[in-house]
Each structure stands twice: as C-alpha cells, then as structure tokens.
Amino acid sequence: MEKVVIIGSGCAGWTAALYTARANLRPIVFTGKQPGGLLTTTSIVENYPGFPEGVDGYELMTRMQKQAERFGARSSFGIVEKVDLSKRPVHLTVDGEPVEAETVIIATGASHRHLGVPGEDLLETKGVTYCATCDGALPMFRNQTLVVVGGGDSACEEALYLTRFGAAVHLIHRRDHLRASKIMSDRALSNPKIKPIWDSVVTEVLDPKQYKVTGVKLKNLKTGVESILDCAGVFVAIGHSPSTEIFKGQIDMDANGYIVPKKGTMTSVPGVFVAGDCADHIYRQAITAAGTGCAAAIDAERFLTAESL
Ligand code: NAP
Numbered sequence: 001m002e003k004v005v006i007i008g009s010g011c012a013g014w015t016a017a018l019y020t021a022r023a024n025l026r027p028i029v030f031t032g033k034q035p036g037g038l039l040t041t042t043s044i045v046e047n048y049p050g051f052p053e054g055v056d057g058y059e060l061m062t063r064m065q066k067q068a069e070r071f072g073a074r075s076s077f078g079i080v081e082k083v084d085l086s087k088r089p090v091h092l093t094v095d096g097e098p099v100e101a102e103t104v105i106i107a108t109g110a111s112h113r114h115l116g117v118p119g120e121d122l123l124e125t126k127g128v129t130y131c132a133t134c135d136g137a138l139p140m141f142r143n144q145t146l147v148v149v150g151g152g153d154s155a156c157e158e159a160l161y162l163t164r165f166g167a168a169v170h171l172i173h174r175r176d177h178l179r180a181s182k183i184m185s186d187r188a189l190s191n192p193k194i195k196p197i198w199d200s201v202v203t204e205v206l207d208p209k210q211y212k213v214t215g216v217k218l219k220n221l222k223t224g225v226e227s228i229l230d231c232a233g234v235f236v237a238i239g240h241s242p243s244t245e246i247f248k249g250q251i252d253m254d255a256n257g258y259i260v261p262k263k264g265t266m267t268s269v270p271g272v273f274v275a276g277d278c279a280d281h282i283y284r285q286a287i288t289a290a291g292t293g294c295a296a297a298i299d300a301e302r303f304l305t306a307e308s309l
Contacts, residue, residue, distance in 0.1 A: 001102065002027075002099060002100065003026065003101075003103065004016075004026075004102070005092060005099065005103070005104045006030070006105045006107055007080050007092075007106050008032055008106070008107035008109055008243075009036055009061075009065070010038060010039060010107060010277070011064065011286045011293060012107035012109070012275035012289040013031075013037070013107035014029070014067075014290075015064065015291075016105045016107060016275055016294070017297075018064070018067055018068040018071065018073065018294075019293070019294050019298060020073070021068055021073040023297070023301045024072070025300075025301065026074065027074070027105075028073075028076060029068070029073060030075075030076055030078045030080050031075055031077050032243075033079060035077065036057075038277075039058075039061055040058045040061050041057065041131045041134050042157070043133045043157075045286060047287070048286050048287055049287060057133075064290075078094040079095055080092050080093070081094070081095070083104070083246055083250065085104075085247070085250040085269045085272055086250070090104050090271065102307075103273065103303060103304060104272045104273070105265075105273045105275060105296045106247065106279075107275045107278065108243040108244060108276075109277045109289075110277040110284075112130035112236065112237075113236075113238050113239045115149065115238065117202055118204045119206060119207070119208050120234075122208040123205050123212070123213050126211055127205075127212050127213025127232060128233075129235055130236050131158075131235075132157075132161045132237075133161060135233075135235075136162050136166075137165055140233065141166060141233045142165050143166070143167045144167060144231070144233060145166065145167055145230060146162050146165075146168070146170070146233040146235065147169075147170045147202070147216055147231045147234045147235065148170070148171050148235045149236050150171075150172075150173065150237035150238040150239070151175060151177075151179045152180050152238075152239060153180045155178075155188075155238075156178065156180045156184040156187065156188035158237045159191075159194050159235075160194070163194060166193070166233070168193055169194050169195070170195050171197065172196075172201070173198060173199075175198070176198040197218065197229075199220055200218050200219065200221065201221060202216045202217065202218060205234055213233055214231075215229055216229050216234060240277065241256070241257065242258045242259070242279075242281075244257045244258070250269070251267050251269055251272065252267065252268035254281075256281065258280070258281050260279070261274050265292060265295045266303070270303075271303060273296040273299050273300050273303075274296065276289035276292055276293060277289055
C-alpha cells in the first residue's frame with residue numbers, strides 16, 4: 001500500500017514529490033510516457049525564478065527529480081492505465097500491475113493540441129511536428145521554408161528556435177495580432193527570418209501521397225482567399241489539452257476536461273488531489289505548476305494526518 005502516488009513527472013509532480021518526501025511519506029512518482037513533462041521539450045526557460053541566465057528545460061526537470069529523490073521520493077517509468085476512484089484505497093493499474101494508494105496526486109499535465117486538418121496525422125514525423133526543440137535540427141528542415149501555426153508564446157518560441165535552421169519561418173495565425181507576451185511577440189516579429197501571415201488558418205497539409213510535407217493550404221479568414229504555401233515542415237503550436245482521459249466520469253471536470261478542485265487542491269474524490277496544467281487553463285506556467293504541486297503535497301499530508309487521528 002502506497003501512502004502517496006503521484007501521477008506525472010512535470011513541475012507539479014516533482015514538486016509534490018519533494019514535499020511529500022520531506023514529510024517522510026516515501027511518494028512514488030509514475031512518470032508516464034514523457035518523463036519530465038512538456039518542459040523537457042522546450043529549450044531555455046527564462047521565467048523560472050532563481051535562474052537569472054535562464055535554464056534548459058530538460059536540466060530543470062532533472063534537477064527537480066534529483067532534489068525529490070534526495071529526500072526519498074521514488075520514481076517508476078510506469079504508465080497509469082486505469083484508476084478506480086470509487087473506493088478507498090484508490091486502485092490503479094500501472095503497466096498491467098495493480099497498485100493501491102491511500103492518496104493520489106494527479107499531475108498529468110497536458111499534451112499538444114492538433115489542428116485536425118487533412119494530411120496532419122498522416123504526415124506526423126514526416127514533416128509535421130509539435131516540438132521544434134525536439135525536431136527542428138533534423139536534416140529535412142535545414143535551409144528549408146518552415147511553417148509555425150499559432151499565435152501564443154509557444155508559437156513565438158518555436159519560430160525563433162527554427163530561425164537557426166530554416167531559410168524562412170512563416171508564422172501563421174488566425175488573428176491579426178499575437179496572443180503571446182509582449183517580450184516574445186517583439187522578439188519574433190523583429191526577427192528578419194520570421195514572416196507573419198495574419199488572419200489565416202491551415203486547411204490541409206500537403207502531400208500525403210509523397211509521404212512528406214511539401215506545403216500547406218491556407219485560407220484567409222477575412223477575405224476567404226485560399227492559397228498554397230510551399231514548405232518542408234509544419235510546426236503546430238496551438239496550445240494544449242489536459243491529459244485527464246483516465247479520470248473521466250470519476251472526478252469533477254469542466255467541459256474541456258480540466259479537473260476542477262473542490263477544496264484547496266482536493267478533487268471531488270476524498271484523498272485525490274490535483275496539481276499543475278491538468279487543472280489549469282489560465283496560468284499554465286512552470287512556476288504555477290510547481291506551486292500547486294507544493295499545495296497538493298501539503299493537502300495530502302494533512303489529509304493523511306487527519307485520517308490517522
Ligand atoms: P496559448 O497561449 O493557448 O496559444 C495558443 C495559440 O494557438 C493561440 O494564439 C490560439 O489562437 C491558437 N490556436 C488555438 N487553436 C487553434 C486552431 N485550431 N487553429 C489555429 N490556431 C489555433 O498556448 P501556448 O502558446 O502553448 O502557451 C501556453 C501557456 O504556456 C501560456 O500561458 C504561455 O504564456 C506559456 N508559455 C510561455 C513561454 C515563455 O514565456 N517563454 C513559452 C511557451 C509557453 P487565438 O489567439 O485566436 O486563441
């Protein structure tokens with residue numbers, strides 16, 4: 001029987017692990033498919049306090065893991081496939097094996113949203129990607145025309161990163177101004193290699209018949225004019241969806257699948273707590289995820305103490 005199971009190994013998960021480990025609860029972290037979470041796919045994180053020069057996303061997550069492990073947190077590369085929150089202790093199935101837990105901290109984060117247009121799924125890994133840091137340096141993108149879709153901080157970051165490799169980077173956004181923070185917008189729009197295409201959406205990725213990206217079909221939402229832009233890569237950066245599928249129907253969520261905490265970080269299920277991006281569609285920052293990870297750990301510890309009285 002585990003006292004604390006933490007599902008997810010991003011900023012929220014590792015911070016929850018640090019605090020529960022220091023409370024002598026020997027938490028176990030199931031890392032999921034992407035150990036370290038989405039931050040490991042970013043390059044330099046400039047807005048995490050304490051790192052005036054910025055810190056590599058992968059390094060930040062490795063440091064968080066080491067810090068939690070120093071106090072006794074354990075980690076497993078397991079994937080939690082199923083949960084049964086209807087009784088206590090909570091029953092989980094991890095890589096086919098049963099696990100029981102007195103408390104669970106859900107820190108499953110979010111995954112990249114897809115465009116949902118023809119050609120996108122067929123050409124994933126053949127020129128369509130959701131992570132410039134992971135794939136931008138591949139030979140297929142070098143000195144080519146590249147496309148980034150989106151208008152937020154992620155899209156700006158991806159576009160800026162890709163200027164190191166591509167000949168030109170077209171930033172395609174459905175509005176006539178970016179949603180990104182001022183500093184990121186300014187950096188992106190002042191880069192001579194980045195060319196914004198406003199008020200436009202990608203309606204199709206070409207060309208599955210050639211088994212590679214050769215271009216995108218665009219539609220201008222104001223004029224209705226359609227066009228084709230030749231390119232070798234499409235980097236989709238249009239936000240995220242919460243990774244909460246396995247909890248559906250068992251826990252209170254909003255219409256978009258974000259878990260809704262009831263009291264502090266406790267969910268509608270007693271003993272089950274939530275932290276990070278799977279419950280946050282507003283702030284979605286590394287530091288806010290870490291903050292709620294800390295809060296969930298304190299709430300779980302107090303819950304266990306109250307139960308033992
Ligand atoms: P985001 O802020 O939600 O932006 C998503 C963008 O994609 C928006 O511009 C949105 O358009 C567009 N979009 C959404 N669905 C679309 C669709 N189906 N077709 C075309 N465009 C679509 O997401 P994000 O950029 O991933 O950022 C998430 C959070 O992480 C934010 O809080 C951000 O500040 C943070 N972040 C920070 C940094 C940094 O500070 N360096 C880097 C990355 C992320 P609309 O504008 O029309 O809604």
